[in-house]
Amino acid sequence: xxxxxxxxxxxxxxxxxxxxxxxxxxxxxxxxxxxxxxxxxxxxxxxxxxxxxxxxxxxxxxxxxxxxxxxxxxxxxxxxxxxxxxxxxxxxxxxxxxxxxxxxxxxxxxxxxxxxxxxxxxxxxxxxxxxxxxxxxxxxxxxxxxxxxxxxxxxxxxxxxxxxxxxxxxxxxxxxxxxxxxxxxxxxxxxxxxxxxxxxxxxxxxxxxxxxxxxxxxxxxxxxxxxxxxxxxxxxxxxxxxxxxxxxxxxxxxxxxxxxxx
Amino acid sequence: xxxxxxxxxxxxxxxxxxxxxxxxxxxxxxxxxxxxxxxxxxxxxxxxxxxxxxxxxxxxxxxxxxxxxxxxxxxxxxxxxxxxxxxxxxxxxxxxxxxxxxxxxxxxxxxxxxxxxxxxxxxxxxxxxxxxxxxxxxxxxxxxxxxxxxxxxxxxxxxxxxxxxxxxxxxxxxxxxxxxxxxxxxxxxxxxxxxxxxxxxxxxxxxxxxxxxxxxxxxxxxxxxxxxxxxxxxxxxxxxxxxxxxxxxxxxxxxxxxxxxxxxxxxxxxxxxxxxxxxxxxxxx
Amino acid sequence: xxxxxxxxxxxxxxxxxxxxxxxxxxxxxxxxxxxxxxxxxxxxxxxxxxxxxxxxxxxxxxxxxxxxxxxxxxxxxxxxxxxxxxxxxxxxxxxxxxxxxxxxxxxxxxxxxxxxxxxxxxxxxxxxxxxxxxxxxxxxxxxxxxxxxxxxxxxxxxxxxxxxxxxxxxxxxxxxxxxxxxxxxxxxxxxxxxxxxxxxxxxxxxxxxxxxxxxxxxxxxxxxxxxxxxxx
Numbered sequence: 097x098x099x100x101x102x103x104x105x106x107x108x109x110x111x112x113x114x115x116x117x118x119x120x121x122x123x124x125x126x127x128x129x130x131x132x133x134x135x136x137x138x139x140x141x142x143x144x145x146x147x148x149x150x151x152x153x154x155x156x157x158x159x160x161x162x163x164x165x166x167x168x169x170x171x172x173x174x175x176x177x178x179x180x181x182x183x184x185x186x187x188x189x190x191x192x193x194x195x196x197x198x199x200x201x202x203x204x205x206x207x208x209x210x211x212x213x214x215x216x217x218x219x220x221x222x223x224x225x226x227x228x229x230x231x232x233x234x235x236x237x238x239x240x241x242x243x244x245x246x247x248x249x250x251x252x253x254x255x256x257x258x259x260x261x262x263x264x265x266x267x268x269x270x271x272x273x274x275x276x277x278x279x280x281x282x283x284x285x286x287x288x289x290x291x292x293x294x295x296x297x298x299x300x301x302x303x304x305x306x307x308x309x310x311x312x313x314x315x316x317x318x319x320x321x322x323x324x325x326x327x328x329x330x331x332x333x334x335x336x337x338x339x340x341x342x343x344x345x346x347x348x349x350x351x352x353x354x355x356x357x358x
Numbered sequence: 359x360x361x362x363x364x365x366x367x368x369x370x371x372x373x374x375x376x377x378x379x380x381x382x383x384x385x386x387x388x389x390x391x392x393x394x395x396x397x398x399x400x401x402x403x404x405x406x407x408x409x410x411x412x413x414x415x416x417x418x419x420x421x422x423x424x425x426x427x428x429x430x431x432x433x434x435x436x437x438x439x440x441x442x443x444x445x446x447x448x449x450x451x452x453x454x455x456x457x458x459x460x461x462x463x464x465x466x467x468x469x470x471x472x473x474x475x476x477x478x479x480x481x482x483x484x485x486x487x488x489x490x491x492x493x494x495x496x497x498x499x500x501x502x503x504x505x506x507x508x509x510x511x512x513x514x515x516x517x518x519x520x521x522x523x524x525x526x527x528x529x530x531x532x533x534x535x536x537x538x539x540x541x542x543x544x545x546x547x548x549x550x551x552x553x554x555x556x557x558x559x560x561x562x563x564x565x566x567x568x569x570x571x572x573x574x575x576x577x578x579x580x581x582x583x584x585x586x587x588x589x590x591x592x593x594x595x596x597x598x599x600x601x602x603x604x605x606x607x608x609x610x611x612x613x614x615x616x617x618x619x620x621x622x623x624x625x626x627x628x629x630x631x632x633x634x635x636x637x638x639x640x641x642x643x
Numbered sequence: 644x645x646x647x648x649x650x651x652x653x654x655x656x657x658x659x660x661x662x663x664x665x666x667x668x669x670x671x672x673x674x675x676x677x678x679x680x681x682x683x684x685x686x687x688x689x690x691x692x693x694x695x696x697x698x699x700x701x702x703x704x705x706x707x708x709x710x711x712x713x714x715x716x717x718x719x720x721x722x723x724x725x726x727x728x729x730x731x732x733x734x735x736x737x738x739x740x741x742x743x744x745x746x747x748x749x750x751x752x753x754x755x756x757x758x759x760x761x762x763x764x765x766x767x768x769x770x771x772x773x774x775x776x777x778x779x780x781x782x783x784x785x786x787x788x789x790x791x792x793x794x795x796x797x798x799x800x801x802x803x804x805x806x807x808x809x810x811x812x813x814x815x816x817x818x819x820x821x822x823x824x825x826x827x828x829x830x831x832x833x834x835x836x837x838x839x840x841x842x843x844x845x846x847x848x849x850x851x852x853x854x855x856x857x858x859x860x861x862x863x864x865x866x867x868x869x870x871x872x873x874x875x
Contacts, residue, residue, distance in 0.1 A: 103728075130728060181506040188510075203493060203514070210517045217517065218510025224520050224586040246521050292750040299763070317748060321727060335702065335727055342704045346660030353661060 104166060106131050106272060106304050107152065112161035114144075114151050121147035123328040124161070129272070134298055134305040136319035136336070138312060138351065144328035145308045146276055152306055153193055153274040154183050168271070188215050192265030196277035198257035201264070202249050208235060208260055209245040215268045234263040238293060255286035259293070266297065275307045279314060291317050312355050316340060324348045362450035369416040369449040375399055379417035379572070383563060386574035391536030392504070393487050398570040408441060408466055409567030411483035415464045418479060418563075419445065424452045426460035431468035431609065431626030438466070455629050467530070469551040471608045471630040474560035476577055482545045484566035487573065489533045489543040509541050512584055520589055529594065535582045536575055550593045550609045555581040600625045603634035645714065646676035647816050647847035648700065653709035653723070653871075655692070655699055669695050673709070673871040679815070682838065682848040682861045687868030693851045696868065697818045700849070701740045702730045713737060713816060735764055739814030743821050745805040747794045753779065754789040757807040764812060771811070778807035782833050798825045810837050817841060819850035823857050835860060 105128035114121035122144035129135050137145040150156040152163055154175045163175040168190070175183065187193070195201040202211055212231035213221070221227050232242050238259040240252075249257050258278065265273060278294070279287040295318060298305060309315055315322055315336060322339045324332040324347065332345040343349045362368060369376070375397075382396035401409040419425070425445055429437040433455040441464060442453050454460050457472040464481040474480060490500045493511050503509065512533050519527045532549035536542045544555060545564060555562065555575060562575040575581060585591040599606045601622045608630055610623040625631035653673035659665045669692045677683045685693040698704045699722070700711055706723040713720050715737040720729055734740075739760075748756065757775035762768055779789055782803040788796065793804045802825050809817065819838070823831045831854065838861055842848055852858040858865075 180502070181508075184506055184508060206493065206514055206518050207521055209521055210514045213517055214510055214514050217513040218508065222513070222585075222587050224517060225588050227517065228521075288749040292748070295748070295751075316746075320731065333727075334705075335730065337703045338705065341698065342657070344658070344705065349660045 103130065105129055106166050107306075108164045108172075109148075109152060110162050110164075112148070112151055112158045112163065114147050114156055115159045120144075120328045121156075122151065122325070125325075125330055126161075127323060127330070127333075129304055129306060131271075131304055132298075132302045133321060134303075134307060134319045136307045136309060136315035136322045137325060138309060138315055138322055139325035140310060140351075143325040145310075145325050147328075148325070149274055149276055149306060149308045153191065154187055155193075165272075188218055189268045190270050190272065192262075192270045192273035194258075194261055194265055194273060194275040194278045196280040198249065198254070198261045201261045202257065204249050207246045207248055208240065208252070211249065211260060211264050212267050215264065219268065230267060231263075234267050235260070237297075238263040239289075253286075255282055255290060258282065258290055262290075262294070262297075266301070269301065270303070272304045272306075275305060277309055277311075278307070279309075279311075287314075294318060312340065312352065324351065360446060360450045363447050366448045368421075369419045369445065369451075370402075371399065371413065371416045375413075376417040379413055382572045383414065383417065383574065386563070386572050387561070387576050389540075390576055390579050391540030391542040391573060393571040393573045395570055396572050398567045401567065403440070403444075405568040406485065407437060408464070408483035410565030410569075410572070411464050411466070411481050411567075412441060412444070412565075413567060414481045414563050414565035414572060415441075415445065415462060416449075418462055418481070419449050419451055421449070421451065423461045424454050424459055426454050426457065426463045426629075427465075428463065428468055428470070428627075428629075429466045430611070431470075432628040434628060456633075457629055467546050467548075468609070468626060469547060469554045471605075471625070471627045474558055476559045478560040480558075480560050480562045482547075482562065482564040484543070484545040484564045484571070485568070486531075487543055487545075487564065487566040487569050487571040489531075489541050504540060507539070509535075512541050513586070516584060516586065516589075520586070526585065526589055526591070532591075533584050535584060537579050538582075541584070542573060542575075548594065548609055549583065549591070552581070552583045552591070553593065557581070596623060598623055600631060600634075603631045603638070605631070605634055646678050647714050648677040648849065649710070649712045649719075650674050650676070650700075651710045651712075653696075653699065653711060654707045655695060655704060656707055670699070670871050673868075675866050677816070677847045677849050679845050679847050680842055681863045682842050682850065683864045683866055684858055684862040685849065685851050685868050686858075686865045687872065691868045691872045693868050694820055696871075697740070697820050697849070697851065701738065701818055702734070715815075735760075737814060738816050738818070739809050739812065740818045741806055741809035741820065741822050743802075743824055745793060745801040745808075747792070747801070749794060750792050752790045753784070753793050753796070753804050756793060756804055757811050760808060760812045774811055775807065778810055778837075779804070781837070782807055783830055799827070799830070802826060803830060806834055806837070810841065813841065813844060814846065816847045817849070819848065819852075821851050821853060823852065823854055831857060 107129040109125055109127050112125045113123050125148055139145045151158050157176050164172050165175050166172050209228055209231040212234050213227040216227050232245055235245060236242050240256055240259055249260055279290050307318060319336045322336050323330050326347045332348045340352055343352045379396055382394045386394045401412055427438040427442045429435040445451055446453055457470040462479050466483045488500055490503055490511055492515055494500050516526050530548045531543055531546045532552055534542055534544055557578050559577050561577055564573045583591040596610050600610055602624045605625055608625045608627060611626040612621055612623055614621050651674050655670040656666050656668040687693055699706055702722050711722040715733055720733050754772055754775050758771035761771035784803050793801050806822050823834050835857055
């Protein structure tokens, strides 16, 4: 369109195939993620959505294809062509990764404050008072009582642990967050609260998100756009209302027809 | 110097093993603070009794060397006495309790108060060489973290200290950064000794037998103790002098005297304390 | 004056994979235009595809054939073939849609639900909320409800929140699917007033209104959908 500045994708995957030995994890997936966009990847267990997510997030190199990321300075770099040092630096500053099981993304043996502060310290923060202030602000933003800053996550409920994991990821103001079933193992009421918090954070921080979920309700609440995966391949792609209201592929129709009506 | 026991090779280890250890030492000196794997041997003493330090010392010893062994600063404790006896028997080398006479000092958990010289080597016995182990159990991960200088985790530990105790409560095995590159565990020496590691004239070698690692701080290398801007590194101080020699600048041990709970504070470095006392006429009397 | 919305030969059928791949044709040869400042009303018996047409224009239902051209910022976008990013831009800036039901979002206050389209376009939150408050007041939603999430509201209350949201941003093209369906006479008048204002402001409006009074009052033109309905 004329008059509008060209918006370029933040993350681009081209023909990504991930193999586990001879087993195919995901096959020839291409996608763009736009700045400020929430992209949901849906499909049943074993459809390759988590494999794709880990590959996009620089954690699982593809056998074929490439993943490109647009840096803050506008330059584009191939995620798997970077040095590991650079990729890690990116993963702990510009990116976040929220695991389904909070224990996978948290350090369970150190306090909530240290969990949130770790990324800051990794980036070179060396002022205890400032790190603690920042950690406290993030705990409260995620609705965790600041008085519990020195408690270990073991003492937290599942929902609190998940909020702590999110705080730990967002403390460096990343641009891109990968989420693997972020509300997977939680009660419905706890889930709703976290989804709502996430919606607000996505909007306020302008986050781009790749969200893996098998729950179309979660996708409906958070996602702008959806990919439907089956047997390692993307079988359908569309805006959230398109997929939910008029799915084209047989599998997508089955998936949508399986939603429980509230 | 006595004649070594002919039943053993000089200093117990065979020559091939010593060469292997020397190669590891050379690599360690070339990469200050980096943990070099080596093929640690079974020694005639249990792990935890200084098998790493003993192997390093064995690889270093020549017939002309003068050996000092200290355990928690003292020359006369079990571990020190038995290791000294071990090398006296297997290598026949001269031994001493006087810091400045020694060419090699094997130590468990102290650095002598007497400044070391360029002619000396300090050999540390190390139980756990990996400073990141406290928070990261996976060896593959800690190695990657070292390779990438990904050291945020070390400060997480110090953060936890302050959050829990109000100050950095780590008082021994206090992590240091060597030559601006590798974060290194100084073995369980008190942090009181950390400043002595910085730009020390002597070569400092660290041997971990069970963990099969050797690392080094070459002479005159910068060694910085990690800290926070608002919680800077500081060493222990005592509000009293050594009750035996009156020293106010040495590391003091608290010694329980009797069943009534009477206790006294004395120098942990027994050589330092003894010589201060002998230099004072009234103490000698 | 060039039309804001222009349909040509639009076709739609549903393929029902779960029913053995049955193909269900619903629209064939739909063609009409709506100009700026005009309110066109889709008319036809129930099941004739009125709502489907609105959803196709909004891009929710993909087209099987034809063109749906919408004037946007000096250019025209064909919804039938547009890239998803272009469609999203179109919805953000040009194309508004008020459905029959509010999609309730847990824990988001009614006022914020209404203000959201303005804020997501980069509007200042205070201005957006002030506009939202004015709209809710106009639609007689009691002020004590504004700070509450609409999940527990009655159908009519939810519908008014939904309408307010649709009118928060002055879209050049508005699609209205039975906006007055569950409202009483007073609120129906308020909604009609909003629609008339939007039209007077130059918006092109395409609506479905079952209520005859509302239809008679608003319709500049009636489009008979019966002519596009595919033979069953």
